[in-house]
Amino acid sequence: MSDPNYDFVIIGAGTAGCLLANRLSANPAHRVLLVEAGGPDSYPWIHIPVGYLRCIGNPRTDWCYRTEPEPALGGRELLYPRGKTLGGSSSINGMIYMRGQARDYDGWAALTGDDAWRWSNVLPDFRAHECSYRLEGDDAGASAHDHHASGGEWRVSRQRLRWDILDAFAAAAAEAGYATVNDFNTGDNAGVAYFDVNQRGGLRVSAAKAFLKPVRSRPNLEVRTHTLTEHLRCERDSNGVLRCTGATLIHAGQRTAVVATREVILSAGAIGTPQLLQLSGIGPASHLREHGIEVLLDQPAVGANLQDHLQIRPVFKVRNVRTLNVLANSFWGRLAIGLEFALRRSGPMSMAPSQLGAFVRSDAARVHANLQYHLQPLSLRAYDQPPDAFPAFTASVCNLNPTSRGSVRIRSADIHDAPRIAPNYLATDEDRRVAVDSIRVTRRIVEQPALARYTPTEHLPGPQFVSDEDLLRVGGRIATTIFHPVGTARMGAADDAGAVVDSHLRVRGVRGLRVVDASIMPTIVSGNTNSPTLMIAEKASAWIRSGT
Numbered sequence: 001m002s003d004p005n006y007d008f009v010i011i012g013a014g015t016a017g018c019l020l021a022n023r024l025s026a027n028p029a030h031r032v033l034l035v036e037a038g039g040p041d042s043y044p045w046i047h048i049p050v051g052y053l054r055c056i057g058n059p060r061t062d063w064c065y066r067t068e069p070e071p072a073l074g075g076r077e078l079l080y081p082r083g084k085t086l087g088g089s090s091s092i093n094g095m096i097y098m099r100g101q102a103r104d105y106d107g108w109a110a111l112t113g114d115d116a117w118r119w120s121n122v123l124p125d126f127r128a129h130e131c132s133y134r135l136e137g138d139d140a141g142a143s144a145h146d147h148h149a150s151g152g153e154w155r156v157s158r159q160r161l162r163w164d165i166l167d168a169f170a171a172a173a174a175e176a177g178y179a180t181v182n183d184f185n186t187g188d189n190a191g192v193a194y195f196d197v198n199q200r201g202g203l204r205v206s207a208a209k210a211f212l213k214p215v216r217s218r219p220n221l222e223v224r225t226h227t228l229t230e231h232l233r234c235e236r237d238s239n240g241v242l243r244c245t246g247a248t249l250i251h252a253g254q255r256t257a258v259v260a261t262r263e264v265i266l267s268a269g270a271i272g273t274p275q276l277l278q279l280s281g282i283g284p285a286s287h288l289r290e291h292g293i294e295v296l297l298d299q300p301a302v303g304a305n306l307q308d309h310l311q312i313r314p315v316f317k318v319r320n321v322r323t324l325n326v327l328a329n330s331f332w333g334r335l336a337i338g339l340e341f342a343l344r345r346s347g348p349m350s351m352a353p354s355q356l357g358a359f360v361r362s363d364a365a366r367v368h369a370n371l372q373y374h375l376q377p378l379s380l381r382a383y384d385q386p387p388d389a390f391p392a393f394t395a396s397v398c399n400l401n402p403t404s405r406g407s408v409r410i411r412s413a414d415i416h417d418a419p420r421i422a423p424n425y426l427a428t429d430e431d432r433r434v435a436v437d438s439i440r441v442t443r444r445i446v447e448q449p450a451l452a453r454y455t456p457t458e459h460l461p462g463p464q465f466v467s468d469e470d471l472l473r474v475g476g477r478i479a480t481t482i483f484h485p486v487g488t489a490r491m492g493a494a495d496d497a498g499a500v501v502d503s504h505l506r507v508r509g510v511r512g513l514r515v516v517d518a519s520i521m522p523t524i525v526s527g528n529t530n531s532p533t534l535m536i537a538e539k540a541s542a543w544i545r546s547g548t
Contacts, residue, residue, distance in 0.1 A: 006033040006222075008544070009247055009260040010267055011229045011276065013038075014088020015530055016517045016537035017267035018207035019129065022153075022214075023541035025221040032221050033258060034212075035249060037228045038084035041208045046091045048341070049197075049204055050349045055092040056081045062092060065271065065418055072426035073476045080421055081483055082271055086225065087208030089269065090530055093483060094353040094374075095204055097156045097196040099126055100525030100532055102187035103368060111522045113493040114503035116539065119187055123147070125538040126185075126531065129211075132156040132196075134183070147186045153210040154534060155200045159355055160346040162194070163377040165321045165393050166356040171450035178360045178445075189527060190369040192358040198530075199352075202345025207534065227251040230415050232264060232280035234296055234510065242296060244513035250415075263512050263544060267537070270485040270519040274303035274408045275419045277489065277500075282510065283410075291413045297509045301498045303419075305490050306406035307524040309372070309398040310425045311482040312435060312475045314442050315379040316456040317392045324348055324378035325387040354396065359526075362399075362437040370400050371438050372527060374482070379459070392459060395442050398482055399434045400526040408488050423485075426476060435479075436471045484529045489519040504543045505536075516540040 008024050010017050013036035021034040043061055045051030055061040057079060065080040083089035102119035109117040116122075129152035134144040148156075173192045174180055181191030198205045215221060228250045236242050246259040266273050277283055281296035283303060288295050327333035327348065340347030354374030362371050379392040406424035411417045426432050439461065446456050461474035489507075492499025500507060505520055507513040518533045525532045 004257060005259045005261060006031045007260070007262045008265060009033045009035065009258055009263075010265045011035050011247060012088065012267040012269060012272060012517065013086050013208065013212065013223065013225075014083060014267060014269055014517070015090045015207045015533045016540075017265075018087060018211040019534055019537040020265060020267060020516060020541055020544070021221060021223070022211040023538075024544060025215060025218050027545070028218075028220050030220060034221065034223045035227050035229055035247070036086055036223070036225045038086065039225050041086040041091055041206065043085070046085065046087070046206065047203050047209075048349060049095060049199060049202070049351055051204075052092055052094065052353055059084075061085045063271075063418070065421055067481075068420055068422040070423065070425055073479055078481055080271075080481060080485075082269060085208075086212060086223075087206035089483070090198075090207040091204070093530055094528070095197045095199060096352055096354065096357070096528045097185070097198055097531055098189070098527035099185045099535070100527040101189055101368060104523065104525045108491075108522055111493065111496075112491055112503040116503065122535055122539065125535045128152060128538050129154045129534060130156060133158050143183065143186060147183070153214070154531070155198060155205045155210065156196050157199045159194050159197055159352065160202055160350050161348070161355070163322070163355065165318060165323060165377050165454060166194075166375050168321075168451050168454060169375055169393070169395070169445070170356060170358075172445050172448035173358055173360070175448040175450055176445045178358060184357060184359070184527070188368075189359045190361075192356070194355055195352060195357045197352045199350070202341070202350040224249070224251065228415060229268070229276060230255065230279075232266075232276065232282075232513065233257065234280065234282075241511060242509060243511040244507075260512065262547075263514055265544065266513065266515045267517045269517050270306070270488050271408055271419060271421060273515055273517055273519045274488040275410055276415075277302045278410045279413065279415055282507070287409060291410060293413050299500060299509065301490065301500050303408040303488050304405070305487040305498075305522075306408055306421075306423060306485060307402060307404075307487045307521075308406070308423050308425070309400065309482040309484040309524065310402065310423070310435075310479050311374065311396045311398040312438060312479045313394055313396045313460065314439060314458065314478070315388075315392050315394050315460040316446055317390050317459050318454040318456050319391065321391065321454045322377075323391040323393060324376075325389065326391050328378070328387045329389055359400075360441060362434050362441060369526070370434065371397055371441065372400050373397050395446070396482070397438045397442055399431060399438065400524075402524065403428045403430045423481070425479070426472070432472055435475050436468050439471050439475055484524065486518040486521040486524045486529055489515045490522040491520045492522060504548060505540050514540065514544065
C-alpha cells in the first residue's frame with residue numbers, strides 16, 4: 001500500500017497489537033497498519049519452548065533493557081527482557097496461561113467506576129479467543145464449560161512432561177496445608193497444580209502465530225517490521241483540542257509519516273508506551289523540558305505507577321532424583337533431550353521455564369493467596385549461563401500484589417536511547433514483610449515429609465540466614481524480575497487525576513489516541529500478565545470498532 005492514510009495505525013505488533021490487527025482488519029472497509037520495530041518471528045528458537053534461553057538477552061528478539069541500580073537488590077542492574085519481534089513478549093515468555101484472580105478485575109471496576117472490568121464481564125473476553133484442551137473429550141465438567149472455550153485462536157494445552165521432584169514438592173505443599181487444584185483459571189487460583197501453557201504440539205503459540213499469521217494475507221492489513229516509531233503526530237484544532245493524527249516512522253534510515261483517520265492505537269507495552277508518549281510531548285512537563293521536548297500535554301502519570309512481580313529464587317540441592325541440571329550437563333543427556341523433542345515433541349525442550357505452580361498465602365491472616373511459586377527442576381546462575389552442575393530445583397516465589405511503585409522515564413529525546421527503568425522493588429514495609437515471609441513459607445514446604453527422600457539442602461539463600469534483616473538482605477541478592485511490568489499508563493475514573501487513560505483506554509486530553517496493552521492496568525494482576533493483556537485487547541477491539 002503506497003497511500004499513507006489508514007483508518008487505524010497500531011504501534012507495536014506484540015501481544016495486544018497482533019489481536020487488534022486481527023479484529024480490526026476483519027472488516028474489509030477498515031485499512032489497518034501494524035507497525036513493529038523488531039523483525040519477523042522467523043528465528044527458530046522462538047518456536048521451540050526451551051528456546052526462551054536463546055531469545056532473552058539476544059538483540060535479535062529482545063530489547064535487552066536493563067534497570068537502574070535497585071537499592072533493595074544490592075544495587076544490581078537487572079536484565080529486563082521485552083520482546084522485539086512479531087508477537088512481542090509472547091514470543092519469548094514462559095508460555096504460562098494465567099488469568100489472575102477475580103478480585104483483581106473487580107478491583108479495576110471499582111477504581112475506574114466501570115463494571116465492564118468486573119470478573120464476570122472480562123471472563124467472556126478471555127473465552128472469546130480461547131481454545132482449551134479442557135473441553136476436549138467427554139469428561140469436561142460443568143466448571144470447564146463455564147470458564148473455558150474451544151473455538152478461539154489462543155491454544156491452551158496441558159504440559160507434555162512431569163518431574164518426580166516437582167510432584168514431590170506438590171505433595172509437600174499439600175502436607176503444609178495448601179490444596180491441590182485442577183484449574184488455576186476459574187477466578188480463585190489458590191492451590192498447587194501444573195501450569196497450563198500456550199503451546200500446540202509441543203511448540204510455542206505466540207500472539208503472532210495465533211492472531212496475525214492466519215490473517216496476514218488480508219488486502220486491508222499492512223504489517224511493517226524493522227520499523228521504529230519515532231513519535232506520534234499530534235495537532236491542535238482552532239478550539240485548542242489536541243488530536244493524534246498519525247505517527248512518524250523510521251525504516252532503513254528513512255522517515256515517513258502515516259495518517260490515522262480514525263485512531264492511533266499504542267500497543268508498545270509497559271515500557272515502550274510511556275517512552276513513546278513522553279517523546280511525543282505527552283508526559284511530565286518538567287521532565288520533557290529537561291530533554292528539550294515541546295510539552296503538548298502535561299501528564300505526570302505517564303511512566304509512573306510501574307509495577308512488577310519480583311521473584312525471589314531459593315535453590316535446593318537434592319539427591320537420588322532426576323533434575324534438568326544433570327541432564328543438561330551431560331552429552332548423552334543433551335542427546336536424549338534432543339532426540340525426544342525431534343521424535344515426539346516432548347521432553348525438556350518442550351517445557352515451559354516453570355512447570356509446577358502454587359498460589360499460597362504468606363500468612364494466615366490473608367484472605368487470598370498473595371504468593372505465586374514457579375517451580376523449576378533446575379537451577380541457573382543466570383539466564384545466559386548453563387545450569388548448575390549439581391542436581392537441584394528452584395522454588396521461585398513472588399509477591400502477587402506489590403505495593404512498591406516504580407517509573408519509566410526517557411533518557412533523552414532520541415528514540416534509540418533506552419528509557420530509564422526503575423522498578424523500585426521492596427520500597428514499602430508491606431513488600432519487605434512479604435518477601436521475608438515468602439522465604440519462610442518456602443522453607444516450611446521443603447521441610448515436609450514428601451520431599452525428605454530427596455534430602456533437600458538449601459543452597460540459596462542458605463540456612464544460616466534466619467533473622468528478618470538477614471532474609472531481606474540475602475533475599476534481595478537472589479531476586480530478579482519475572483518479566484511482568486504493568487501500569488505505566490494506567491486507567492482510572494473520570495475524577496482520577498492520576499489516570500492516563502479512561503476506562504475505555506482513550507488517552508485523556510488527546511483525541512484519536514488509545515492505549516491498549518499492559519500499561520493500562522491500574523494494579524497488577526495476581527498471576528502472569530500475558531493472557532490478561534490479550535483480554536484487554538479483546539475488550540478494546542469491540543470499543544474501537546464501535547467508536548466508543
